[in-house]
Amino acid sequence: MFTLFHHPFCPHSRFIRLIVGEYGLDLKLVEERAWERREAFLTLNPAGTTPVLATEDQPSVPGATVIAEYIDEAHGAAMGVKRLMPETIAERIEVRRLMAWFNEKFFEEVSHPLVTERIYKRFMSEENGGGPPSADVMRAAKANVRYHLAYIGWLAQTRNFLAGDRLTYADLAAAAHLSAIDYLGDVPWSEDEAAKAWYARVKSRPSFRPLLSEWLAGVPASRTYVDLDF
């Protein structure tokens, strides 16, 4: 049994939830508002960020990449053909490259600014940085999403899944970040048919269902968010 300290709109937390869902592992969710810097949470992760995975037999595991590597080392081999991390060195390089692309680059340029401005700021006190969203920040992030979508489309046209023939961490990382901003209606799907078709396939997996069914009071999901055939 795992416990995940997460936020429903934290893209990195969504990534871990998708992995755990694909593997069918038991998960208890605890919603954490990281910006409140709760003392017991800082003990679990001095960096003060979500997600953090608490396990029964290991120290707490903080951060999306560290958690993904941990789950692969502790449970990957037992998953057989469902394993989300390939076994050859060349394929592992490519999966890790794309994990970093989405968890670091896409996060910094797109999902973090949009989720912060449009969701987190609603809950933050003024001293924590709360307040109205910044139009400039949102405009820049919405411009960035377009080249990322084109890159996803290019990968999806070249390969069956983003890192190769099979579903890997790379697909789940990309889909996790996209899903958070898709809720907000900030993905211009019509611009890239290949990216859209790839996302429709990932989104229709059972591991995605819990994400699609969680709505935030006062912030309705975009028209296409739950539509598997958007």
Added chain:
Amino acid sequence: MFTLFHHPFCPHSRFIRLIVGEYGLDLKLVEERAWERREAFLTLNPAGTTPVLATEDQPSVPGATVIAEYIDEAHGAAMGVKRLMPETIAERIEVRRLMAWFNEKFFEEVSHPLVTERIYKRFMSEENGGGPPSADVMRAAKANVRYHLAYIGWLAQTRNFLAGDRLTYADLAAAAHLSAIDYLGDVPWSEDEAAKAWYARVKSRPSFRPLLSEWLAGVPASRTYVDLDF
């Protein structure tokens, strides 16, 4: 034989050079000014960032974390007691947590702003963001370095090395980022004796010598940079 596309002041590139130095692997260095977005470099790493490791038998390996994991998978086991990544799951979690701490958090809050303002901007054209350093950005980064130094000191007092009893990737990541800003004289060593003693031990390793001997014309190193007994 490895080829590393790097910049002498890129902290992530320094991290990889220290690993390769500890393992005694052959390395050819190619200086890359990532901000110039050279087309052949973007083919190696579409993210356009240093470091990138080119090998003889694998696709190019981009990014500090991906390279560190690749080197461990391809060469770690053969290094025996010199291996920089521990073997138990709990220890691997801690090493990866601290690698992320320095390669992401310290980089964002300290080493990236200071190196960008004080070094990179000298070489950048105006359209690439060149120009005089921003005093505000430098002031914020110099304030941040103090709490990071205290955290390193706390770890170094609790343990022999940052992640445990032995030298690991965690020490080399921390030392790599510190070394880049130590060149600039931006580490307030007198504030933390334990951090200073730990850094003196890491800095005196033979793997560190190549870093200490490279000086940048027009930007002299700080008084204590090459002094092993600073």
